[in-house]
Amino acid sequence: MDCLSCTNAQCIIKKNYHFDKMHAYLEKKSTLVCKKGQNFIIEGAPVHGLYFIREGKVKVAKTGLYGKEQIVRFTGNGETIGHRGFGAGHFYQISAVALQKTTLCNFSTETMKAMLMEVPTLTYDLMTFYAEELNRSEAKVKKFAQMTVREKVIDALLYINRKFGHTKGIINIQLSRKEISDFAGTTEEQVIRTLSGLRKDGLIETPGKRIHIKDVELLRKEISEHNYFIDS
Amino acid sequence: MDCLSCTNAQCIIKKNYHFDKMHAYLEKKSTLVCKKGQNFIIEGAPVHGLYFIREGKVKVAKTGLYGKEQIVRFTGNGETIGHRGFGAGHFYQISAVALQKTTLCNFSTETMKAMLMEVPTLTYDLMTFYAEELNRSEAKVKKFAQMTVREKVIDALLYINRKFGHTKGIINIQLSRKEISDFAGTTEEQVIRTLSGLRKDGLIETPGKRIHIKDVELLRKEISEHNYFIDS
DNA sequence: ATATAAACCTGCCAAACCGCAGGTTTTTTT
DNA sequence: AAAAAAACCTGCGGTTTGGCAGGTTTATAT
Numbered sequence: 372m373d374c375l376s377c378t379n380a381q382c383i384i385k386k387n388y389h390f391d392k393m394h395a396y397l398e399k400k401s402t403l404v405c406k407k408g409q410n411f412i413i414e415g416a417p418v419h420g421l422y423f424i425r426e427g428k429v430k431v432a433k434t435g436l437y438g439k440e441q442i443v444r445f446t447g448n449g450e451t452i453g454h455r456g457f458g459a460g461h462f463y464q465i466s467a468v469a470l471q472k473t474t475l476c477n478f479s480t481e482t483m484k485a486m487l488m489e490v491p492t493l494t495y496d497l498m499t500f501y502a503e504e505l506n507r508s509e510a511k512v513k514k515f516a517q518m519t520v521r522e523k524v525i526d527a528l529l530y531i532n533r534k535f536g537h538t539k540g541i542i543n544i545q546l547s548r549k550e551i552s553d554f555a556g557t558t559e560e561q562v563i564r565t566l567s568g569l570r571k572d573g574l575i576e577t578p579g580k581r582i583h584i585k586d587v588e589l590l591r592k593e594i595s596e597h598n599y600f601i602d603s
Numbered sequence: 604m605d606c607l608s609c610t611n612a613q614c615i616i617k618k619n620y621h622f623d624k625m626h627a628y629l630e631k632k633s634t635l636v637c638k639k640g641q642n643f644i645i646e647g648a649p650v651h652g653l654y655f656i657r658e659g660k661v662k663v664a665k666t667g668l669y670g671k672e673q674i675v676r677f678t679g680n681g682e683t684i685g686h687r688g689f690g691a692g693h694f695y696q697i698s699a700v701a702l703q704k705t706t707l708c709n710f711s712t713e714t715m716k717a718m719l720m721e722v723p724t725l726t727y728d729l730m731t732f733y734a735e736e737l738n739r740s741e742a743k744v745k746k747f748a749q750m751t752v753r754e755k756v757i758d759a760l761l762y763i764n765r766k767f768g769h770t771k772g773i774i775n776i777q778l779s780r781k782e783i784s785d786f787a788g789t790t791e792e793q794v795i796r797t798l799s800g801l802r803k804d805g806l807i808e809t810p811g812k813r814i815h816i817k818d819v820e821l822l823r824k825e826i827s828e829h830n831y832f833i834d835s
Numbered sequence: 836a837t838a839t840a841a842a843c844c845t846g847c848c849a850a851a852c853c854g855c856a857g858g859t860t861t862t863t864t865t
Numbered sequence: 866a867a868a869a870a871a872a873c874c875t876g877c878g879g880t881t882t883g884g885c886a887g888g889t890t891t892a893t894a895t
Binding site for chain 3 (some may be wrong): 866867868869870871872873874875876877878879880881882883884885886887888889890891892893894895
């Protein structure tokens, strides 16, 4: 899998592509194809470098008590997974599972570190990525502390809708109610109840397990007080 | 305020100090002295660069509905405040308030950016800082979703105790119950009730508004199931 | 030292939330 | 196309949590 043929313009490797400086490192990267449901990063396992999604969709989660998992974010084409290798820890603190057939590029920590030292703009972009994710995550902490269940579910739906897009209004990914609740920070039943409520209010439609947001602006309005400066 | 005389070994500027490369930028930095309670970064205001604590203690928070604030972290000597200027946003998404008399160093975004481009190890260290904060923040998201009030309060106490240290067991900072609750993700009353409970269980003592953790290990044990791989 | 203000504490009640249980629909497999 | 499995849905009871109210203690100002 060559970076030259890759179409992910927002991938930080692709964006900073510089043949002379990087080709030696790029040759060392490996490619991995996962099928749906495959757990390619295991929480607590030794760090195996950084992953970039060439094509596919992935959920990133932390497992808690009694196996309850908290999905910390969803990722798509061109995005980065596996923050570590940098910093003190030598073990992954998250797990990553493919939500559909997914192709990944993997750099070892050593390769990545060497490349970062040689290409400052790459380091700068990765830094920016972390800084923005941090903003997003801190906003999420606030939301978890202050939002009601209904608001958290709405927020999750809007995020997923924006992240993966929609075709004729229907969100471009099939997540179970359980997965939505693991992301929104509540239970499966509460998500189901909330979706029923939103359906009765005419805000969404749910053909099967699919979800159709009828009016994004109307939904957004309900949680707008929580989102003064960003929409994460 | 000269960086040479600064004793914060863990400050990323100090750690990467390189006279020839950096003196021109260091001359542009400004110093700011805040008294207790001063709000030197205002949420929603235009970004004014990055701050480093030379000496003091600061709380970093996000304000939500009806003025309810969520403290996202506490910071002390040598630490960085103000993630932005990097990334898309041009407005602070957090506010920062001095918890006591605090001296700060401030770099404009432009100065900071120029310096980062010239000193790769500085960029790398700042990247690492963000990556670790991100881990911490994502762990917190999980905790907020899964911990009980008592567990969240214990977690907060242990964090504060570790962050600011303790003299003869008494935590080296005076926070109100309200501030603890704003950090732990609950209400003032629940924090008070939990502290009462912990006092009855012989785990802490509370002379006045001060807090004395009698046995850190015993407290830690109660939340250990939530902390497999990190202790944030 | 006294007055005033701020912070702390506790009981009570209402609202929000969770999880079980049992049934229905949808999806997948054979 | 039928059978099996998975996912979805809803009512209900119990628990947890939050917020008010009023009193007490501690800290601050005069």
